[in-house]
Amino acid sequence: MNTVLDCRGLDAGYAGHSVVRDFDLDVGAGEVVALLGPNGAGKTTVLLSLAGLIPRLGGEVSLLGRALHGGRPTTVSRLGMVLVPDDRALFTTLTSLENLQLARRRGGMDIQEVLTHFPALRERLDVKAGMLSGGEQQMLAVGRALIQRPKVLLLDEMSMGLAPTVVESLLRGLRRIATESGVAVVLVEQHVTLSLEVADRAVVLTHGAVTLRGTAAELAADPNLLRRSYLGAQHG
Ligand SMILES: Nc1ncnc2c1ncn2[C@@H]1O[C@H](COP(=O)(O)OP(=O)(O)OP(=O)(O)O)[C@@H](O)[C@H]1O
Ligand SMILES: [Mg+2]
Numbered sequence: 001m002n003t004v005l006d007c008r009g010l011d012a013g014y015a016g017h018s019v020v021r022d023f024d025l026d027v028g029a030g031e032v033v034a035l036l037g038p039n040g041a042g043k044t045t046v047l048l049s050l051a052g053l054i055p056r057l058g059g060e061v062s063l064l065g066r067a068l069h070g071g072r073p074t075t076v077s078r079l080g081m082v083l084v085p086d087d088r089a090l091f092t093t094l095t096s097l098e099n100l101q102l103a104r105r106r107g108g109m110d111i112q113e114v115l116t117h118f119p120a121l122r123e124r125l126d127v128k129a130g131m132l133s134g135g136e137q138q139m140l141a142v143g144r145a146l147i148q149r150p151k152v153l154l155l156d157e158m159s160m161g162l163a164p165t166v167v168e169s170l171l172r173g174l175r176r177i178a179t180e181s182g183v184a185v186v187l188v189e190q191h192v193t194l195s196l197e198v199a200d201r202a203v204v205l206t207h208g209a210v211t212l213r214g215t216a217a218e219l220a221a222d223p224n225l226l227r228r229s230y231l232g233a234q235h236g
Contacts, residue, residue: 002029004064004184005050005081005152011058012042012049018057020045020208027152027184032175034195034216035188037205038230043188044086046205047154050186051083052076063151080151086160086188088141092130096121096140099129103144114143117177135166142174152184159191167191171198196220204229 005027013019020042027033035043048054050061052073061068063079077083091099100111115122118139124132129140138158145153155174159167171191175198178185189195196202196216204212204219204226212219212229219226 003027004029004031005186006062006065007050007059008061009059010046010049010056010061012045012054013057014045014054016057018208020049020205023059023205023210025186025203027186029182029184030178031201032178032185032187032199034192034199034202035186035205036192036195036202036226036230037211041205042208043205044156045208047083047085047156047186047188050076050152051081051154053083077148077150080149081154082145082148082150082152083154084141084145084156084158086156088137090129090137090141090144093128095126095128096132096136097125099140099144100125100147103147108147109149111147114146117146117173118143133166134162135170138162138170139173142170142177146177146181146183150183152186153178154186154188156188157190158187159189159194164191164194168194171195174198192226193220206230206232 003026007025010023011018011021023046037043049056052070056070063081068076104111121139124136129137158170171194187195187199196219199216202216202219203210211232
């Protein structure tokens, strides 16, 4: 596997106190890895730490074999690790097009190229981001991230507050993007069954520690194993 993101022994948390300990994760080009787990498990903390938004308290992270030494979030994103946060962080009073143009101010993917992934957005370019539907906002947030031609896309609960049919189409779209563009995706999701349908592998985090990892097919085939891992039981 062509490893894009390699994270070893990551400790992450707040004010010097680790809430995630000794976390390992590797993701290859075009691969989708679902990061699952109950509320408060530390999933967002992992993403924030990988993106450089909170300091790393321990461990090593490398991107395409190059060590990342923490550093500012803008440096990390310029090196190719881009986070779509759970609040989507759009400029709600600017139009969709203006949001995309802002993301492109330092160059990157052509806006027309991004729109090939989200044809529904074409009709909505003149609409203020705050007036878009939740699904459209999420497409815009992912589109804005893709403009930067990320090597790794970190997605935090893109389905928050969305109807199940919208979630399904977003996740399937994301699967296609990963396969076609080769971007490595870390997908934090509460929709476990759907995530396992589109992911290649999954990792379950509970109370800051990994309690299960495997291929998405293995985990989908054994709901009891998955349930136990959510309750914090270590496996294997
Ligand atoms: N800014 C913060 N300062 C201190 N502790 C925090 C902060 N943010 C989160 N935590 C704590 O870190 C732990 C992990 O939180 P995190 O947000 O990473 O969980 P999560 O798995 O993303 O949960 P959810 O599914 O609810 O989004 C929790 O105990 C939480 O209270
Ligand atoms: Mg979270």
